[in-house]
Amino acid sequence: MNDLAADDDAEAAVPAAPSFREAVRLWAKIGLLSFGGPAGQIALMHKELVEERRWIGEQRFLHALNYCMLLPGPEAQQLAVYIGWLLHRTAGGLVAGILFVLPGALVMLGLSSFYMLYNDAPVIEALFFGIKAAVLAVVVEAVIRIGKRALKNRAMVAIAVAAFLAIYVVKLPFPLIILLAGLTGWVGNRLAPGLFSGSAHGKDTKQDSRGVVDLMFERGELGHTRPTKWHAPRTIAIWLPIWLGPVALIAAMGGPASVWTQLGSFFSVMAVVTFGGAYAVLAYVAQAAVSSFGWLAPGEMVDGLGLAETTPGPLILVLQFVGFVAAYRHAGALSPLLAGSLGSLLTLWVTFVPCFFWIFLGAPYIEQLRQNKALSAALGAITAAVVGVVMNLALWFALHVVFGTVRSVGVGMEIPVLASLDWRAALLSLAAMVAMLRLKVGMLPTLVASALAGLALQAL
Template sequence: MTHVPLSHALPVYLRIGLLSFGGPAGQIALMHEELVTRRGWVAAPAFQRGLNVAMLLPGPEAQQLATWLGWRVHGLWGGIAAGLAFILPGTALMIVLAWIAATQADSGPIAAIFYGIQPAVLVIVARAMVALSGRSLQGARSWALAIAAFVALSGFGLSFPLVVLLAALIGFVLPPVPQPDIPPTAPARAATGRLIAVSILGVAMVYGIVRFTLGTTPFDGVAELFLSAAFVSFGGAYALLPYVAEQAVEVHGWLTPEQMLNGLAIAEATPGPLILVNVYAGYFAGHSAGTSGVVTACLACFYTFAPSFMLILAAAPHVESIQRRRWIRQALAGVSAAVVGVVANLALYLGRAALWPDPAHGPDWIKLALLVIFAGIAWRLKPSVPMLIGTGALVGLLLHLAGVI
């Protein structure tokens, strides 16, 4: 592997961060094109090994893969730089758009744009659920796990972390993939231990400084929600969003279900991982409490991604070993199946908020009609996510100008 100075590579990593639209599939393809095909900094088999481990760990797989690729080429600081370059452009844009959503949402054109994109986002969530089911539901037991997860969340109100834990435990009974274990060497284990210790200390220091200088409300809630979410975010942002929405909307009251749906739409249409919706929710945590939304958004970003950086950098020396651990693969098989039910619950939650906002007055028939139209467009034309959201925004604006909404 050719040595590449980090100063030369950083513009490439920033380019990836700025162009990383379209969800993890498109983002991973962009990284492969830039770092494997065009520049040859990472060999294709190594790229695939890093991706396999990123998909096993909790956290956004595209961000973790970007971090691992930076580590592979430059070492620890390269991993941190590549990961930050991937998330910071989208984070900055998300904070600006969250400010607009929080302060300008009552203006006619802005409200109309959000009105139009909400049905489009419901179609995107449904499309993601179909794609996940095709990959994860391979037998009767995986289907049963998905249905059980949906019923547990929507029918019995179990928490998302508990559902993930139960799915992982049940996953042990699924057929394992027999592969030999490769134990890590002692030096790598020691380095991993130091990295984890320093990461935990860093998070604790940030938490303590914020608590001492800014107080507890809403900062304790931001830390509690996004740190806990970071460690159970298997299956991507769609799987995690019901938990974040439940806590941010129902428990803390930072924003409404419709505002949460708008945040998902913004995250879909901006570069970076979809989990940046946490930054949007974090902004509203500060805004609703009368404090700085920018500060709480930045804290939400830190608490969301610090564990992700820690996990992938700690796992980096053990890539071969981790992906061959039979118990990890069995547990993740259970979680992957349950995630389909979790995303179905998300579709139900967001659909109820968008299409039937007031139970006393019946459904919003215009949004229902838009949902059917956008579903037909998605089925027949298969547009990209930003294109579908842009179409929804344009339709909403045209309906407003026509006096329909």
């Protein structure tokens, strides 16, 4: 009787299911406040959805997060789509995902326009000199924040170190690293479950960790989470044409050499292979945009990341900056600003439409496997590998921000030329790290202070 009474009390403590209008208001709030990159955005959603409103339970939130970590693309935005879909089906997922991106995309469009019009001014160059140094501190903080959540024991630490060495020294591709990490977690759960089962997200053992979604599931109100035999074919038939139809049309109209075709095809491929989120793929995108296509000059990718860090929404909006700059510089008969805006829109489309596709296609199957400890262990190992991949990005930025020259050795591992050390960039980066990691200053104040400090150093 006491157990039944406790269950009744726990259920009564869970709030009522939110209306669609309430959900829209919350997703708009999250979209406007989601600064700080994926780590900060996930923390914001956890605070709003798990801690304050209890719309979703802790274990279900973590299970959804680990699945989104497995997917290519921005994991924070995909997590919003997943939870929106859980609460209000496809319409809820669409609203959550769009509102998560829209505010930041509008701000990024304005900042990209300003950058291209005025980036040659000495004052703007000095401001971005400071911002680049602060961006390095932001990425280092991301490594620490993600690491605290993912590296719970020596096995997870070993996976993170192995992932770092695989991408930095051996230059293994991102998808292969993710695949190997998942396989390691799957096998490790069988051989040493004590080391790998800590990431499993099985049935909630604490009643107070449950949320609205958990109670709705128990009452049989989440029928859309149970896939039918027609679910996968129907989803593929709807979303593949939505995603790739405009790309095929643009390629047919512009030809293979068109900047529009290059943008559509390149970022469509990125949407498939960008495992590990924005931090994991930026080094590769920067190399392709600078060396392969010639869209950006060296250093401009870091400028774009600095702009993306100042906007709400997914950090991968930096790709919108790349699309804008590429189209702006290859405008043809169009005005540069119009061409840049269209390039920005095309990049947004092929970057974010696949995110909805992955969630709507796979989430029902993942929901059915929520109790599967082996799968949860594999997803946890992938999250640990992401830490190593982000460590590689932090090192990449450090080399290109603090040193003027780097050289390749072996199979492509980069090392700095020590004589090219820029003491001003090193000083600003160190100060930004102390501010964020030691003094707990927020990201935006640190970026502003670093920009002003860069201006002062350039004046000296």
